[in-house]
Amino acid sequence: MGGLRFVQISDSHIGFDKPANTDVTATLRAAIAKIKAAPEQPSFILHTGDLTHLSKPSEFDTLQQVLAELSLPVFYVPGEHDVLEDDGKSYLQRFGKGTQGAGWYSFDQGGVHFIGLVNVVNLKAGGLGTLGAEQLEWLEKDVKRLTSSTPIVVFAHIPLWSVYPEWGWGTDDSARALSYLKRFGSVSVLNGHIHQVMHKVEGHVSFHTAMSTAFPQPAPGSAPSPGPMKVEADRLKKVLGLARMSFHDVNHPIADHRRPA
């Protein structure tokens, strides 16, 4: 059986060195090694943001060097940690080729339409993640030409569903984005940001968040704040990972299988 196979990794936070994980480059390398060791290789990688911790050139360098070991195409969207300085210009210089606005874009692979969205810039006081009017207009146009049977994969850093607004885990204008995708028979939404796996299904839309390759964060509301969670050293690798996803038959989709590494 053919089909399309890809891997999502997220929240590598290169540059983070606090007790929750003092060597985030090593844990990213471990994730890369798992991808390499898998019997069936993915066609490409999605990185759903927070490549770096502080948007420093040296951090972006390390991230790119480690991922280059895979010799696979990598598709990125920024997290808020990747656009800390100069409105994300250094992110766009590296990863923005062929993208629109703050770095959003779409592409087609194996009959599936992939849409990378940016919801980490121009955030408003008191608010959540934001897509903004310009990106929403682009999205509406981008999907207009597609038939409703086209499987859609949307990936963005901050969850596009309301996971836990009290901690900022949601996107203010995601409902409008999802309204443009309502007519499609299969929509998968992949996010990072919350450093843990959660799933939700709403009609034809399935939402998934991924683990970080750097450090875990507490379950919603289970701690005073969402900061990095320190776990015992032997448990750390169990709460970090990646997500594998495949469309076994793009003509009969919604056949996605994900599991932590």
Place this chain on the structure above:
Amino acid sequence: MAVGSTVTWTNRDDVPHNIVSTEQKFKSPVLDTDEQFSHTFDTPGTYPHFCSIHPKMTGQVVVA
């Protein structure tokens, strides 16, 4: 607080934050753990601010 007072913010968290005036009157660089930012308030008024990385974090300084 009194006109002419200086406020110093210290990031005591494990993740970076910044202090941005909602009305764009001042903006700190991104502060990593234990880094500080100071701003002197020379004019009476209410100064709402937030962390533009984590916009749910808000505060205000009242100068009279």
